[in-house]
Amino acid sequence: MGKINGQGVYAGVDIGSLTTKSVIMDTGRVIGSSILLTGVHPEKSGTDAIRKALDSIDRDQTDLRYTLATGYGRISAGYADDTATEITCHAKGVHYLTPSARTIIDIGGQDCKVIRLDESGNVTDFIMNDKCAAGTGRFLEVIASVFKVGLDDLGPMAMGGKESVPISSTCTVFAESEVISLLARGEKPENILRGIHNAISNRVAGMAIRVGVEKDIFFSGGVAKNAGMKAALEDAFHEPVVIPAFDPQLVGALGAAVLAGNLGSEA
Amino acid sequence: MVLKILQKIRESVERRPREIDVAKKDGQKVLGWIGYTIPEEIIHALGIIPVRLGRGGDDRLVEIGSRYISTQNCVFVRASAGLLAENKDPYVQKSDAVAFDTTCMQVYRLGEITKYYFKKKTFFLGIPRNFQTPHAREYFTKEVEGFTRRLEEFSGETISSDALAASIGLYNNIREAIRTLYAHAAHDSLPVITWREVYEVVHAGYHLDRQEYLTFLQDLVREVRETHGSAVDEKPPKDVRILLSGSVIAPGDTKLIEIITRLKGNIVADDLWSGLDPYLQGEVREPTLKGIADAYMDRVLPPAIPCLDQSTDTRLDNLKRGINESSADGVIYHSLRYCDSVTFKGLEIKEFLRHEKIPLLEIHTEYAQSDVEAIRTRSEAFIEMVKFRKQTGGRI
Numbered sequence: 001m002g003k004i005n006g007q008g009v010y011a012g013v014d015i016g017s018l019t020t021k022s023v024i025m026d027t028g029r030v031i032g033s034s035i036l037l038t039g040v041h042p043e044k045s046g047t048d049a050i051r052k053a054l055d056s057i058d059r060d061q062t063d064l065r066y067t068l069a070t071g072y073g074r075i076s077a078g079y080a081d082d083t084a085t086e087i088t089c090h091a092k093g094v095h096y097l098t099p100s101a102r103t104i105i106d107i108g109g110q111d112c113k114v115i116r117l118d119e120s121g122n123v124t125d126f127i128m129n130d131k132c133a134a135g136t137g138r139f140l141e142v143i144a145s146v147f148k149v150g151l152d153d154l155g156p157m158a159m160g161g162k163e164s165v166p167i168s169s170t171c172t173v174f175a176e177s178e179v180i181s182l183l184a185r186g187e188k189p190e191n192i193l194r195g196i197h198n199a200i201s202n203r204v205a206g207m208a209i210r211v212g213v214e215k216d217i218f219f220s221g222g223v224a225k226n227a228g229m230k231a232a233l234e235d236a237f238h239e240p241v242v243i244p245a246f247d248p249q250l251v252g253a254l255g256a257a258v259l260a261g262n263l264g265s266e267a
Numbered sequence: 268m269v270l271k272i273l274q275k276i277r278e279s280v281e282r283r284p285r286e287i288d289v290a291k292k293d294g295q296k297v298l299g300w301i302g303y304t305i306p307e308e309i310i311h312a313l314g315i316i317p318v319r320l321g322r323g324g325d326d327r328l329v330e331i332g333s334r335y336i337s338t339q340n341c342v343f344v345r346a347s348a349g350l351l352a353e354n355k356d357p358y359v360q361k362s363d364a365v366a367f368d369t370t371c372m373q374v375y376r377l378g379e380i381t382k383y384y385f386k387k388k389t390f391f392l393g394i395p396r397n398f399q400t401p402h403a404r405e406y407f408t409k410e411v412e413g414f415t416r417r418l419e420e421f422s423g424e425t426i427s428s429d430a431l432a433a434s435i436g437l438y439n440n441i442r443e444a445i446r447t448l449y450a451h452a453a454h455d456s457l458p459v460i461t462w463r464e465v466y467e468v469v470h471a472g473y474h475l476d477r478q479e480y481l482t483f484l485q486d487l488v489r490e491v492r493e494t495h496g497s498a499v500d501e502k503p504p505k506d507v508r509i510l511l512s513g514s515v516i517a518p519g520d521t522k523l524i525e526i527i528t529r530l531k532g533n534i535v536a537d538d539l540w541s542g543l544d545p546y547l548q549g550e551v552r553e554p555t556l557k558g559i560a561d562a563y564m565d566r567v568l569p570p571a572i573p574c575l576d577q578s579t580d581t582r583l584d585n586l587k588r589g590i591n592e593s594s595a596d597g598v599i600y601h602s603l604r605y606c607d608s609v610t611f612k613g614l615e616i617k618e619f620l621r622h623e624k625i626p627l628l629e630i631h632t633e634y635a636q637s638d639v640e641a642i643r644t645r646s647e648a649f650i651e652m653v654k655f656r657k658q659t660g661g662r663i
Contacts, residue, residue: 072640087648122659123652125626128645210614210629
């Protein structure tokens with residue numbers, strides 16, 4: 001694991017479009033965390049996530065030395081000492097977990113990004129998907145609803161597919177109707193889902209061309225919990241993809257806490 | 268503190284539609300134009316008032332324009348179609364005819380739409396695809412001569428050598444003054460005039476009387492030079508210095524500029540066809556139509572021109588020169604939706620700059636406001652990345 005400067009208790013909070021995550025660190029070690037659904041008030045979601053993470057370790061707000069917010073809700077985080085983009089925070093979080101990582105694939109609720117980082121965990125380049133939800137967590141939610149299965153079932157089902165049915169679009173709306181047509185045609189659900197995962201991974205690989213790919217490749221974000229997506233990415237990149245034991249959905253919040261530690265120690 | 272001359276320019280821009288009304292009552296004609304390579308020297312020498320048309324940033328106009336062309340056409344062209352269709356813009360209303368050139372084929376098609384649907388009198392100027400060959404120059408000289416003949420018929424005047432020489436002198440001076448203002452915005456550690464103010468001044472020149480405009484520019488250069496001495500004691504900014512490149516950023520299109528400015532990014536230069544590029548070269552050395560044609564062929568190629576002889580393509584060198592002269596830390600490459608020529612060039616430019624160790628951020632956008640947050644996140648991350656690199660050892 002990478003080192004951080006911070007002495008004391010620091011909080012990172014990542015207010016994403018679907019979920020809000022918080023990580024609490026004490027002297028460079030993770031001591032608490034939380035994940036909750038983002039509500040209509042991002043500011044409240046951020047403070048709730050921090051409180052929940054602190055409650056899990058019997059601490060309270062007065063213990064916090066420095067708080068840093070990231071994610072789309074960071075602009076409403078008046079309670080934080082500082083803010084940083086999720087791109088910077090993911091790089092810091094990944095570097096803390098896997099210092100050898102040079103490429104990050106992050107697939108979250110409504111965006112997808114490829115980040116390049118150097119040996120110090122600093123961002124050297126990045127690319128984010130266009131503004132639509134193609135190939136993101138939201139896309140997979142819609143697909144899960146078509147198959148009437150839970151989000152957690154998608155990956156194992158896809159890995160059970162013996163063939164990959166080509167999916168021509170990762171547009172959420174078009175893919176939904178395409179999947180319905182394929183089911184009506186009698187294609188096996190597992191094969192369709194394998195095709196869906198391949199379509200997303202090929203799209204990510206296409207994005208990655210613009211920033212270049214270097215080993216080690218790290219996969220973060222909520223979608224990294226999907227083993228089928230990991231396998232599809234490894235096929236598309238022809239390289240192993242690292243997912244740490246640490247919850248990949250918390251990587252942005254972890255990076256925010258790492259940054260909070262560094263900035264808090266300077267403050 | 269707003270520069271006094273800048274304030275005067277703003278007031279003059281406010282007055283300009285009324286001035287044109289008076290001139291029209293006195294018999295002067297107005298020629299609106301959209302494109303990149305229309306030689307205003309000729310329009311001005313014939314006593315016609317030139318006005319450069321086109322607005323950006325208004326999704327309502329895009330919607331109107333989309334009734335006449337595909338929703339998969341360039342968003343600026345659609346907005347311009349909307350502007351012409353709506354016919355509420357004072358300069359569109361006052362234009363007795365509109366000229367288009369074929370630098371960008373989507374703009375040329377807009378000319379066809381303008382003629383067919385909006386019943387405006389139109390003029391077209393053909394542009395070769397391979398600027399540096401003798402055949403191309405010969406072709407363009409003939410195009411310029413033909414364009415001049417058609418404008419002579421339109422105005423009822425014959426162009427005189429003296430009027431042409433005077434007009435060429437005027438425009439050469441305008442180009443020189445604009446280059447000087449850009450240099451101040453880019454070079455000064457604490458500029459008296461910012462890039463954004465210079466960009467505003469460039470756009471004011473689309474409409475103002477060109478002789479008055481030159482006087483303003485020269486007065487502004489003088490004021491900037493005189494004011495500069497009182498400002499040098501303050502600490503120079505440590506902001507990230509950015510050069511803007513890519514698609515046209517037309518008057519009214521402030522989305523990206525405001526996002527970057529609010530994030531404390533310091534835009535110091537551009538290589539946009541709506542910015543510095545038309546003024547960089549193009550010094551007319553011979554006071555003839557051939558002299559004008561040659562000078563326009565020597566200008567920096569816009570992205571829309573497919574330079575068939577790649578050994579003569581100076582665009583990347585021009586970008587590199589702009590970066591070096593402005594000490595830019597990074598480039599934000601702005602591509603408007605369906606501005607295909609700019610979109611196609613994105614990766615090539617990124618790779619070129621990677622070798623030069625200059626970071627580039629691609630921003631693909633349109634005039635709707637739905638992507639403001641996404642652009643803000645990308646721009647902020649880019650500024651964070653460049654700022655950190657700057658603090659820890661200079662350029663990436």
